Amino acid sequence: MLDLSQLAKLTEELERAVLVKDFDEIQRLCLEHNDFIFSLKPEKKNSVINQKLKTFIEIHHLAIQLVQDTHRIMQNQLFQSIKARKSVSKYKGVKHAK
Template sequence: MLDTTRLTELSEALERSVREKDVENIQRLCDENDEFIRSIQPVSDAQLKEKIKTFISIHRSAILFIKDVHSEMQKQLYQTNKSRKGVSQYKGVKNAK
């Protein structure tokens, strides 16, 4: 049987972390609760089904947020590397005799 208290607490914590844009906490929550998250199965109880749907929605928004952050970090890393290459080329021309 699904632990509804844990599901509710996890949903609230995850939603709060997404709202606060707390990347580290989102990753920690998902890592610590991975086995529990993967154990969630479809149920026939309407009230429990609604809690699961709410959790899925929050979890999906957390995943999308993390993907966006990751994508932005990759872009910044690319720009940094591009700038460094440009600077090193400039230094080479500047110090050439």
């Protein structure tokens, strides 16, 4: 049986973390509640539970998207930084500078 209080608490905490873009908190919540998240299943005859699940899924999707977008931006910045360092090191004057 689905624990509605745990689902409501997790939904609220995850939504708060998404709103303030707290990536560490998003990752912590998802790791701590991983088993619970993967155990969620819709109920055939209970529309209230299904609506709460739908809300949680939407917020969870937003959290995942936020983390993935941030990861992509950080990878791009790292690539640009490495690319700039490689192009600067091609100049002989840089290698022999004191």
